[in-house]
Amino acid sequence: MVVEILKNSGYCYGVKNAIEIAFKARKENPNQKIYVLGMLVHNEEIIKKLELENIITINVPYNEYEKEIQKINKNDILIFPAHGHDIKLEKITKARQIKVVDAICPMVKRCQDLIIEALNKKKKVIYIGIKNHAETLLALSLSKDIIFVDYNQPINYYFNTKYDYYCINQTTLSYIQLDSLHNQLKKIIPHLEIANEICNFTKIRQKSLLNLPNDVDGIIVCGSLKSSNTTRLFELAKKRYSNCYVSFVSNTDEIDLLKIKSLQHIIVLGGTSTSMEQLEELKEYLLKLNN
Numbered sequence: 001m002v003v004e005i006l007k008n009s010g011y012c013y014g015v016k017n018a019i020e021i022a023f024k025a026r027k028e029n030p031n032q033k034i035y036v037l038g039m040l041v042h043n044e045e046i047i048k049k050l051e052l053e054n055i056i057t058i059n060v061p062y063n064e065y066e067k068e069i070q071k072i073n074k075n076d077i078l079i080f081p082a083h084g085h086d087i088k089l090e091k092i093t094k095a096r097q098i099k100v101v102d103a104i105c106p107m108v109k110r111c112q113d114l115i116i117e118a119l120n121k122k123k124k125v126i127y128i129g130i131k132n133h134a135e136t137l138l139a140l141s142l143s144k145d146i147i148f149v150d151y152n153q154p155i156n157y158y159f160n161t162k163y164d165y166y167c168i169n170q171t172t173l174s175y176i177q178l179d180s181l182h183n184q185l186k187k188i189i190p191h192l193e194i195a196n197e198i199c200n201f202t203k204i205r206q207k208s209l210l211n212l213p214n215d216v217d218g219i220i221v222c223g224s225l226k227s228s229n230t231t232r233l234f235e236l237a238k239k240r241y242s243n244c245y246v247s248f249v250s251n252t253d254e255i256d257l258l259k260i261k262s263l264q265h266i267i268v269l270g271g272t273s274t275s276m277e278q279l280e281e282l283k284e285y286l287l288k289l290n291n
């Protein structure tokens, strides 16, 4: 059995950056209480490592964030995660004199800035994203006038073509599916302005996945179910390699041992919040099964 890790795997810049920011906050503030508003990045292992540093993840539904922030004391530290935050929450943190550390990925921030710029120019903003994903919720929180196009649903919205429309998207979608949605929208709104904001880390990995050797008969996608780009990689693998065994696991306990033993050439991969260490561990585990 041959087991390989997909080219261009491991953490992306935004994930590394957020982790570094959180650990630096602890180093510089050894005695203060530090919280993260939701998952810092979509990787449960990282959340456990943060806990060991006494950095507490506020793990509640999005609509309870405001209530939770009210419980944080003056001078405690609140870290905003890599996928952004509702800007309305900044007012509350300021009023309560909570020290804020922002770990937003610069690419997600750029996307939010572009939305604000388009809104300021009185354009009708169309946002394509995964329903209820953190990045989508936060983008939509910028204005109630943003038109949401659900990535997983047929486009079902009346567009009045007398307006200037500006289309932007969640950073971690499939670039192929996004192209298709753009084409559909352009048929309805020929003058549509498109900002294609798929993050390059995501796109490069999707392209690597689409170019696997012909003899590959197994693909294992490893990561958190909450990770959008990991889920997109899984969907892409299922669609492109319908003759292969394709599985999504969060850890080695979820591996189907019987199935794996019948395979000859396996590719393991993960989204941008899955570390190289996790993939190496998975690879070693699979190779040992063969001995």
Ligand code: SF4
Binding pocket: 012, 013, 014, 015, 082, 105, 106, 107, 108, 171, 172, 199, 200, 201, 202, 229, 272
């Ligand atoms: S996948 Fe891209 S947008 Fe998302 S955190 Fe990583 S670098 Fe940022």
